């Protein structure tokens with residue numbers, strides 16, 4: 277009997293809500309998506325839609341004010357949400373998947389040499405000695421394009437682009453099958469950005485790593501994406517292959533977001549989306565995009581389900 | 597600069613370019629580096645020999661990566677930095693000759709739109725106070741007159757009804773609304789020139805275009821001159837007639853926007869264009885050509901062409917020796933690169 281190939285990652289009904297004095301922030305609200313080995317999915321969305329919270333939920337890096345946290349995260353077929361903290365630390369964080377957090381290049385420890393910083397997760401999580409770890413560090417520096425003699429430098433002696441590469445080497449050193457990148461290029465200059473995207477592509481080819489790339493930058497996201505998941509107000513509203521998505525997004529929000537991108541190589545007149553996303557504390561009933569949607573109709577007062585459409589998925593009543 | 601030569605210089609400018617609103621002549625802005633608070637340790641040559649002219653009603657984009665000196669150039673034009681040498685001539689004034697009231701009046705004639713709208717707005721002032729203060733400072737004593745002006749600019753930046761926004765504090769506004777307030781403030785004194793320093797780089801994609809279109813509409817309605825600073829080449833053609841490309845303190849290419857986008861001449865400009873992505877799934881299948889290395893130190897820039905250590909086309913013995921002069925291989929398309937020596 278042919279078993280369907282097991283997915284590297286399957287996320288089901290993932291929820292992360294925060295308690296605040298103003299009410300409950302529904303930052304991640306029943307998110308589903310999946311990812312195969314050696315593929316890259318881009319989570320695309322504007323600031324505040326819950327992208328970083330989604331990364332934190334996947335890696336169980338939770339603040340104190342969690343109101344609700346649940347759902348399933350299957351890594352190689354195992355629901356790691358069932359693990360206790362000890363199992364999670366031993367089998368998931370760093371070794372199964374690692375995170376390059378937002379602004380990682382600015383959160384390196386200023387008083388520790390970058391080589392030692394990259395070696396640490398290898399020593400802690402792989403249980404290897406310093407000398408072995410340093411060999412790994414040198415190999416990782418090669419993959420990400422950091423000159424070997426930078427090993428003994430301090431973060432302040434490196435440019436932003438180099439520090440971002442060091443952060444990437446740190447996420448890679450434990451050989452996880454999946455790396456989450458939270459806005460890895462947003463603070464970098466154009467040529468440095470292009471360089472980092474080249475590095476990510478090269479790692480994907482050479483090491484077979486899978487990526488979840490979180491970004492608000494549509495143009496840059498297309499440099500790595502095999503799949504795209506569009507996030508709006510705490511939910512995924514469209515999922516599909518990059519080759520289908522970029523030429524013709526389906527969800528009205530995704531269409532308008534795509535139309536808002538100024539292009540170098542076309543004469544299109546960029547449009548903008550009026551209004552603002554709803555507050556995640558006070559969400560409307562029905563479709564969360566309805567207040568800004570030019571196609572809204574009666575049905576939109578009810579929450580649309582994720583609907584299938586030629587192998588694509590879109591959370592919008594227009595595709596019923 | 598002593599008065600005599602300045603006047604001679606002004607005369608010359610008047611003869612050559614009668615309609616230039618802004619003339620930048622051989623401008624250098626160097627910051628002194630001091631070690632431990634004493635002892636001279638060199639200069640950061642943030643602007644190192646920049647010249648250009650801007651006509652009344654003209655829009656130009658200054659494009660370059662961070663640290664290349666864009667903000668230093670703009671702050672000098674705004675009268676906030678003192679030129680180390682060279683001069684800025686604006687609307688009949690020479691910046692180097694101004695102080696006190698003269699300098700203040702000069703600053704009033706230029707509107708400034710900053711990169712970070714939240715940082716640009718005092719957090720404990722209401723929008724009304726933020727807009728009223730500059731008018732009080734520039735001597736509008738009559739409250740009614742001030743409020744009339746405030747309502748006018750709020751309408752121009754499409755924040756109506758103004759009453760809904762005037763009592764609010766900056767943190768109560770979205771990023772796009774904050775930037776509108778910054779633009780409204782820049783428009784208050786009916787400036788002839790607006791300097792917009794990366795005005796949309798902190799905003800979300802869906803809002804960026806809205807702000808750029810708003811600035812464009814204001815520019816057209818008032819015949820404003822605008823200097824638009826950006827690192828994003830894809831936005832330039834919607835906004836500016838000309839592009840100046842800046843690298844390590846100098847302008848390396850100057851031409852009409854379309855020419856630069858379609859026929860870039862300088863190897864650095866070519867690299868910037870190649871690195872700019874449009875959303876396209878095919879991007880994932882190819883690697884990008886990126887020049888090696890990083891922009892040089894502005895304290896000790898490389899000898900010869902500042903781009904030569906990264907340039908695949910560098911001519912040995914020339915590019916690493918002599919700083920390129922400006923060539924004009926096609927009319928009104930200027931490039932500082934030895935490839936175009938005739």
Ligand SMILES: Nc1ncnc2c1ncn2[C@@H]1O[C@H](COP(=O)(O)OP(=O)(O)O)[C@@H](O)[C@H]1O
Pocket residue numbers: 294295296301303321322323324325326327328329330339341556
């Ligand atoms: N620890 C927290 N407590 C309360 N609210 C939070 C917390 N972390 C994030 N949020 C809120 O959750 C929402 C989503 O934030 P985030 O996941 O950072 O979005 P993004 O990364 O897409 O910009 C925002 O409204 C943010 O203010």
Ligand SMILES: Nc1ncnc2c1ncn2[C@@H]1O[C@H](COP(=O)(O)OP(=O)(O)O)[C@@H](O)[C@H]1O
Pocket residue numbers: 627628640642660661662663664665666667668669894
């Ligand atoms: N007040 C200052 N004192 C010393 N150095 C400065 C000062 N302002 C800017 N610089 C330096 O001058 C160079 C150009 O900076 P800036 O004009 O801000 O560039 P850009 O706006 O293109 O990023 C940078 O190396 C920066 O660190």
Ligand code: SF4
Pocket residue numbers: 527528529563564565566567569570571572573575576580591592593594
């Ligand atoms: S469900 Fe309705 S309101 Fe929501 S995106 Fe689709 S058409 Fe627009």
Ligand code: SF4
Pocket residue numbers: 862863864901902903904905907908909910911915920932933934935
């Ligand atoms: S002058 Fe020489 S080094 Fe500089 S950009 Fe031109 S070819 Fe390259």
Ligand SMILES: [Mg+2]
Pocket residue numbers: 327328329378458
């Ligand atoms: Mg985030």
Ligand SMILES: [Mg+2]
Pocket residue numbers: 666667793
């Ligand atoms: Mg700047």
